[in-house]
Amino acid sequence: MNNLKVFVRGMSQMKKWEPLKQVGVVGVPFEKGQKKYGVSIAPAAMRSAGLIEQLKEIDGLNVKDYGDIEIPACHENANVDNMAYLSLVSACNKSLSSKVTQVLKDGRLAVTIGGDHSIGVGTVDGHFNVNEDMILIWVDAHADINTNKTSESGSVHGMPVALLVKELSDYWPYLPTMDWQVPKFSIKNLGYIGLRSVDHYERLAIEKYHVPTFAMEDIEDHGITKSINHILHLLDPEKKKPIHVSFDIDSLDALEAPSTGTSVRGGLTLREAIKLMEIIHSTGRLRALDLVEINPAIGNDSDRKRTIEAGLCILKAALGFSRRGTTPRGVTDLPVQTHHN
Numbered sequence: 001m002n003n004l005k006v007f008v009r010g011m012s013q014m015k016k017w018e019p020l021k022q023v024g025v026v027g028v029p030f031e032k033g034q035k036k037y038g039v040s041i042a043p044a045a046m047r048s049a050g051l052i053e054q055l056k057e058i059d060g061l062n063v064k065d066y067g068d069i070e071i072p073a074c075h076e077n078a079n080v081d082n083m084a085y086l087s088l089v090s091a092c093n094k095s096l097s098s099k100v101t102q103v104l105k106d107g108r109l110a111v112t113i114g115g116d117h118s119i120g121v122g123t124v125d126g127h128f129n130v131n132e133d134m135i136l137i138w139v140d141a142h143a144d145i146n147t148n149k150t151s152e153s154g155s156v157h158g159m160p161v162a163l164l165v166k167e168l169s170d171y172w173p174y175l176p177t178m179d180w181q182v183p184k185f186s187i188k189n190l191g192y193i194g195l196r197s198v199d200h201y202e203r204l205a206i207e208k209y210h211v212p213t214f215a216m217e218d219i220e221d222h223g224i225t226k227s228i229n230h231i232l233h234l235l236d237p238e239k240k241k242p243i244h245v246s247f248d249i250d251s252l253d254a255l256e257a258p259s260t261g262t263s264v265r266g267g268l269t270l271r272e273a274i275k276l277m278e279i280i281h282s283t284g285r286l287r288a289l290d291l292v293e294i295n296p297a298i299g300n301d302s303d304r305k306r307t308i309e310a311g312l313c314i315l316k317a318a319l320g321f322s323r324r325g326t327t328p329r330g331v332t333d334l335p336v337q338t339h340h341n
């Protein structure tokens with residue numbers, strides 16, 4: 001009797017994770033988290049390159065397009081030292097957060113197409129509101145963990161992680177217009193992949209909180225498969241937590257994704273990024289995915305095309321596209337030919 005009870009309890013705790021086949025796509029035409037023109041046209045550029053159609057071609061995937069969020073007109077001016085366009089960033093993220101929450105509550109995996117990386121505040125906030133046990137994998141050349149005090153650029157796309165994590169809340173001044181966002185996510189649930197341009201104070205924060213980090217030199221040593229598996233194991237050894245991946249296209253090498261605002265040489269190959277996403281897909285626990293910082297206004301036609309194609313490959317790998325191919329549905333043999341003669 002006792003044994004049986006233990007067994008039954010064990011079973012109910014053992015949730016079997018399967019890749020979510022329902023997906024919701026949200027575009028965020030926002031670029032005020034950095035200074036260059038063009039990131040805001042990425043959702044339109046991705047759509048006209050066939051984003052929705054290509055996702056729908058993935059075996060068994062049900063795709064709902066939630067459209068682009070409306071970027072609220074904002075006349076308030078929150079004057080915080082070394083933080084450009086704070087009120088706009090805040091208004092956009094507030095609306096994005098509730099959109100991501102809605103997509104997840106609809107039972108769909110939230111795919112957000114930015115926009116610059118400041119929109120990570122809204123996606124993670126919106127995800128955390130549904131899954132408090134989520135873990136966050138930040139795939140990026142940069143750590144995006146500056147505060148307005150440590151940032152050299154004053155651009156909020158270099159600050160989203162610091163805004164999100166509760167451990168850093170005391171390092172911020174009061175931020176007018178940001179009252180809606182209470183940092184609740186713990187830095188203990190964060191891991192980095194792809195870093196190679198980390199500011200001095202960012203490095204200090206990563207070391208202070210022992211954030212699991214596979215920078216490019218670690219990926220060089222261990223390979224992408226061991227790197228991501230190690231991070232997943234450190235953050236969630238029992239394999240039971242929902243995963244949020246925030247993917248900055250500049251994690252890719254500048255040759256693979258030239259159309260981005262702060263590109264850095266020596267990054268991931270597209271093959272490594274695809275492999276990374278295939279591994280994350282295979283966990284069955286991916287629940288939210290951001291793709292940010294594609295800037296179609298940077299570079300020539302071929303740069304633009306290459307960058308957008310890379311973005312599409314990454315999304316598809318995360319959502320179940322297999323490079324091995326898939327067998328035709330409901331068919332088990334090759335078609336037979338009728339011979340006439």
Ligand SMILES: NC(=[NH2+])NCCC[C@H](N)C(=O)O
Binds near residue numbers: 117118146154199250
């Ligand atoms: N999401 C990005 N591409 N961020 C780049 C950040 C660059 C630099 N660390 C800064 O604070 O401005």
Ligand SMILES: [Mn+2]
Binds near residue numbers: 117140142144157248
């Ligand atoms: Mn980034």
Ligand SMILES: [Mn+2]
Binds near residue numbers: 142250262293
């Ligand atoms: Mn970056």
